[in-house]
Structures are given as structure tokens and as C-alpha cells.
Amino acid sequence: MKTYDSEDRYIKDLDDGKREIALSTDDIHVSYGTHEAIHGVSLAFERFKITALIGASGSGKSTYLRSLNRMNDNIAGTKVTGKIMYRGLDVNSNEVDVYEMRKHIGMVFQQPNPFAKSIYDNITFALQRHGEKRKDVLDETVETTLKQAGLWEQVKDDLHQSALALSGGQAQRLCIARAIAMKPDILLLDEPAAVLDPISTATLEETLMELKERYTIIIVTHNMQQAGRISDYTAFFHLGNALEYDETRKIFTRPKIQATEDYVSGHFG
């Protein structure tokens, strides 16, 4: 396997005052026990844009994504150091209420994981848990989020049917609707199209292009074409480091780092 100089990096500094930053990390390290999986990643994410995190398996992109809304907290022996700045607040500090924070930074996973409940209840579950009981508010949320996720027309007559009856692509869009029901600012998506067929993937991508008007989206994807098609920025991860971070059109036409060039063109390793 070809080795690359991990000191050879180009990280575009988006936090230059010219754009609005929704979320940024400063020197994030993630360790599982004695093994350090992420070796200090500092990236800033522009608001209302789609940022793709790409890299080979084991490069740390999913670990990094999960640390952004502290999903790694649930894994025993995991330690995350560094700052994750959201609206001037370090969400990686112990004082932050993780459940409150996740209302602002939502996540959708690789496997569509609807609850074994009706479509309606899937979307309203978290709202109701947070004390929302007004039926008109719940109804409106169901309709708005399903519309935003591009699923409303298909399920509007079956809202009280079980969500488990949905196809993979529909279930994934339900999970997106469920995530945006809490009105988050930021949506984190961990390979959301990995188990979907090409048509469902295309629909999901269209949904994401629509959603970026209201949400900041950070997506982990193994699918290079997908990163090219939908993202505004791309970060390339390799062995626990972000080696290159730039506008997607630059990453895909003239990357500055050899490892990125090899990875996006399929000559990696």
C-alpha cells in the first residue's frame, strides 16, 4: 500500500469572516481506550451548505461525524477532546445538556431505523416526549417535515400505518423527517444512501438539495459521485486525519494533496 505524508495537508479556513459558520471543530481527538482514532481535526462548516466527508473505511470520517453531536459518549472507553463550537458554545464540554444539544444537531444513520410505530408517531415521538401535546402543532409538523423530506405525497393517506411497511428509501426519508421534526440547525448523515437503490438514492439526494435551504448538512459518504453531485465542500479523511478540505469542485478537479487526488480518482492505495 502506498503511504502518504500525513503532514501534507490543505485545510481551507472557512471561518474567515466572509461566510456564516454553523459549526466548527478545533483540534478534535477521539480515542477508544488507548487507540486514538482521530488525531486532531479542525474544520469549519458553512451554514446552509452540504459538506461531504469522504475517505476509505477506517479513515475516521464516521467517528468524526458522530463526535459532532456526541454520539461517541455512549461508547464505553471513548474519549473526545477538543472543542466543538456551535453558536459560541463548546458542545463538547461537560456542562452541555446532550439531549438539548441534539435537538439542534440531529443525525440520520446508514440503516433506516424507523420505530415500530406509525409514520405519524415516528415523527411526533420526540416532540411529545419534550411535552408538545397540541394536536394542531403535531399535525402540522408531520405534514411539513414529510413534505420537506419528499415523502408526503406517498404517505399522506397512510399516516397511521406502521412505518415498518415503508420501503428502504421511504424509511430513510421518514428518518430525515423525524430528525427535522425537532427543527435542528444541523443535520448529520452517516452514509444515508448506502443501502438504497439508485432511484431512491437520487430522490434522497434531491431531498438533501432542497433541505440545504433550511439546514446545514454534513454527510459521510463512500459514494464519490454522490459527494460530487450534492456537496458544496468536501473533506478528505485518511488514517484519522483530515488531509484536505476545500470546495467540492476544487477537490474533484484539482485537489492540492496527492492522497486526495488518488482517492477521488480511484488510484488509492
Add this chain to the structure above:
Amino acid sequence: MFRQNFDDELNDLHVRFSEMGMMVNEAIYKSVNAFINHDKTLAQEVIDADVQINEREVDLEKRSFEMIALQQPVTTDLRMIVTVMKASSDLERMGDHAVSIAKSTIRVKGNTRAPEIEETLAQMATKVKQMVEEVLDAYVKSDEKRARKIAKEDLLVDEFSNKIYKMCIKQMQEDSDTIIGSMDYMLVDSYLERIGDYVTNICEWIIYLDTGKLIELNSNSKEENVL
């Protein structure tokens, strides 16, 4: 909704290409008018405007390149982008020839004029301009049949070219004072003739866009499906 983003970008590419075609057409029209009327101001205008045509070509190439890298198009989509890249470089060359005509205009200094040759050049320029307009329209409509028809019209341009060549030779033989002026007529004639050839090239790209066949029009070679 399906692939809306890609279609928007493709449409944008078409619009920008068509605009470039109009810019080039205007340059040709103005350069010939300037030559016939000895209008050096108009000729300078053509030379100055060429930078915009060149910039547009670079812009189209950059956009096409990014669309290929980011969207990884195949089949018709890919052919559309390739057509824009290739045809825009033909348009750019046509613009360069308009500049050459404009430069000839500025060079000419009180030479003896030959109204008959100028009249024929004007007719030739009108024909070329009409072909450029038609080829842009055929491109927008992706009309293969029309492209073949337009390419045939290039034979008329070649006829004009031969005629002007002979007229210039005759003129030069009869009156040596007209040699410098006639040389310029012959140059402008050859620029217009070349512009006609580029129109034929664009016709070939329209056929490629429509059918996927790379062919050579106006030559004796057989039509072959190379791709």
C-alpha cells in the same frame, strides 16, 4: 425534481454557449462592415470585444470540466457537454478570424478600391453570417438534418471564395496599384472562408450530439461511427 440540479447546470451551459455564438456572430458582422466601409473605429471595437469571447470560451470549458468531474455524466448528457466544449473552441476561432478582418481594416491606408470585389465580399459575408445564425439555431434545436443542410451551404461560400480570388488576380494583373488592396481582399476572403469551415465543424458536433456519430462533412471520407 429528478436531477434538477444537473439539468439546471446543463441549461445554463446551453444558454452561455448560445450567448457566445451571438457574440461571435456580431463580431463577424461588424468586422466585415468595418472592412467594407473602411470604418477603423468599428474595427477597433471588434478587436476590443474579442477578449470577452475568449473569456467566455474559458468559462465554458471550466464549467464543462467541472460538470464532468462532479456529475460524471454518461450518454446524451456527456455528449451535450463534449459538444459545448468542442463547438465553443470553434466559435472562439471564428472570433479570431473576425479580429483578423478587423486588423486588415486598420492596416488599409487609402488604397485604390475595387467596388466590384467589395460588393462580392459583402455578399459572401452576408452568406457566412446567415450560416452562423442558422447553425446556432440548429444547435439549440439539436437538429441534425438542418446541420447537414447548413454544412452543404459552405460550398456556396467556397464558390464565393474562388470567385473573389479570380477577381483579385485579374485586378492585380490589370493595375499594379491595386496589388496591396487586392491582397487584403484575398486575406479577408480567406478568413470568411475559414469561418465557413468552422460552421461546418459545428454542424458535425450537432450531428454528434443528435446521433453519437463523429463524422466529417464536406469531405470524401465515408461516414463512420467512430464511438
